[in-house]
Amino acid sequence: MHSIPYLTQRRKIYFFRRRVPRLSTGLSPVMVSLGTTDRRSAYRLCMQLTARMDQMLDEKTHIFLPDADVAAFFKAELRRCVDELRRTRVIEHMDGSLTAERVSRHRLEAFVLRSLNEDGLRDQMPDERISQLSEEDREEAANIQHEMFKKFISPAFNNALQRRAVPDERVSNLSEFEKLQLRWKTVEANMAAHHALQNVPLHASEDACRSAEQILTTMMSIEPEDRKPNPSTEQRNLPSDPGITSHPLSPITPTSTTKLLTPGVDAIKGPINAEAIYRQRDQALAQPEDETFDGDAHDVVVEQVYGEDLFGTAVRLCRRQSSRDGTKDQKLKSVSLFIYVTGVQFVTDIRTHHLEAFARALQNHLPKHYWKSAQHKRMTFKELMTLHRSSPDITVGLGSGTIERHLTTIKSITSYASREGNGVPFDVPISEMVPADNRTDAEKRSVFTYDDIRQVFAHPLWTGSKSRSRRHTSGDMVIKDHHFWINLILAHTGARRSEIAGLLVSDVLEEDGINHFYIRPNFLRGLKKPHCKRRIPLHPELISQGFLDFVAASASKKEIVLFPAAIPAKIRETCLDQHTPPPPYNDKFGDGLDHVWRECLVRSLKGNPEKYSLHSLRHYVNEAFAESRSSDGITKLVSAEDRRDIMGHNPIDVNERTYRRDERPLAPLYEIIKLLPNLLGD
Secondary structure, three states: OOEEEEEOOOOOEEEEEOOOOOOOOOOOOEEEEOOOOOHHHHHHHHHHHHHHHHHHHHHOOOOOOOHHHHHHHHHHHHHHHHHHHHHHHHHHHHHOOOOHHHHHHHHHHHHHHHHHHHHOOOOOOOHHHHOOOOHHHHHHHHHHHHHHHHHHHOHHHHHHHHHHHOOHHHHHHOOHHHHHHHHHHHHHHHHHHHHHHHHOOOOOHHHHHHHHHHHHHHHHOOOOOOOOOOOOHHHHOOOOOOOOOOOOOOOOOOOOOOOOOOOOOOOOOOOOOHHHHHHHHHHHHOOOOOOOOOOOHHHOOOOOOOOOEHHHHHHHHHHHHOOOHHHHHHHHHHHHHHHHHHOOOEHHHOOHHHHHHHHHHHHHOOEOOOOOOHHHHOOOHHHHHHHHHOOOOOOEOOOHHHHHHHHHHHHHHHHHHHHOOOOOOOOOOOOOOOOOOOOOOOOOOOOOOHHHHHHHOOOHHHHOEEEOOEEEEEOOEOOOOHHHHHHHHHHHHOOOHHHHHOOEHHHEEEEOOEEEEEEOOOOOOOOOOHHHOEEEEOOHHHHHOOHHHHHHHHHHOOOOEOOHHHOOHHHHHHHOOOOOOOOOOOOOOOHHHHHHHHHHHHHHOOOOOOOOOOOHHHHHHHHHHHOOEOOOOOOEOOOHHHHHHHHOOOOOOHHHHHOOOOOOOHHHHHHHHOOOOOOOOO
């Protein structure tokens, strides 16, 4: 607090007190005439007045905050305490953790809180109070009192309640007494909440709040909620000077125990099965976009309230992140499984034990293939587990990576929900919930050896089959269609499947005598990342097998898409419409190749014991470049930079990203591509 002499235009010096404690709402700064024009005398008088005012304030330290502020803060704290305590008790009832010891502790906590309120905030309980307990309860009660005392006086606890009472920018303006007063009222609210829940059933949350309010009303004579406090004399007689402002405590609106749903979304009331979950998901996807401000000052939205439901939150998260369709589907699948396994439909209801149960269920109980039939979609998770226990041939349990992805999705949703005001009161610890995977990153994806990949491309699909319908039986017919070319191109470029399956005829180009693929976004499919745009020279074996003739034949037919049969059937019509907006990256583009490819692996490699996949071709090319050596066996033939250019990997620094041409020179890349061995001949 500061006081200064203030010289007016009329040459009178006034005493001006910059700030005084708010003893009532609306009290203004103090300015009185000092009756002198001498500055030295004015400073002396200021010092005397300041000392006298401080003495007066010290004598009045037990003056309470305005009744209106007290009532608003108390009732909001009371509602918050009842809600938090009730949630904890409900969880104990539901998850089986409510033991006799916990029931005893709840009773003692209520006893200790009453002691703290009636006997004062102290570390040790008075002897006359503790003598009211039985011998076996006294030690535990003393420990509880010590824990609560440390909690109530801790800086973290006090800072949190001060932020709840006033806006952040005004917390520093609270006097020490006001801070003590806020803490004391919070302690009283805790006591009222504990005693209310001792006497009211857990499902009757509103009754618990009314009971707690009645306890507090009896103790503190707070007016009922339906009666508005009359303005105090100071409030009615506020100065009209616009330069003088008051700083009352901001009232806090009590939170509601009713769950808020996204507009258009209904909570699942009956059995939680796939059909009910899909219905709720579709409702969330149909939620309206946030309205754009229309420019009218009357339509400004200050407080935006969002639904607490998981699906609605997940859809809004995907919209904010502009997630690709594949990513959005994965997020919504994670939410679907979480609701299916735990039954929790609201972000604010998620607790650590739900996540732990979710991780265990995915690892030990969920079949690898679920919801494949109409019958399964009508089953609850418990019914599905019962069904598969009677079928020992069903494979159960997801991989560690998949479980981690699902948990990470739920964590990202809870994190985003906190920005909407619907966060969970804990940090989501997923690292300890993911099942241990002792494999290295390299071991998680099999990489073709040269002998194995040669054996695969010796399959009849590339060397000659019986007919188009009998591609896996040896014969004299070599059908050079999308199955033949795409897999062979992947083995000679290291590109991603969607990048090759989505090529246009115009993406096969020639420059300075070097034929090459131009991997770039088009109306069929996007790219995974911007740096994936690149040029890859054609391997000589592709040319010798007639790939350029295949491209020329497509061009002569005026075809635009190089491999139209590789477009997934369900999106083929949409993809072929060149007037539609460019689609996002879809890693499933070209997945129609999978069935034939897997059959080739199983037949060529006697069951495919190494678990090779189509993506193993990309790993094979990358390793071939990384391990290429000169005749001395040491010097690398392919630099890491060139390898990233061909593979479409992210540049490692600003030099690679910025200080190079967008289109890399083809000649050195062609020399690197030629290092890959032929797979169909010598």
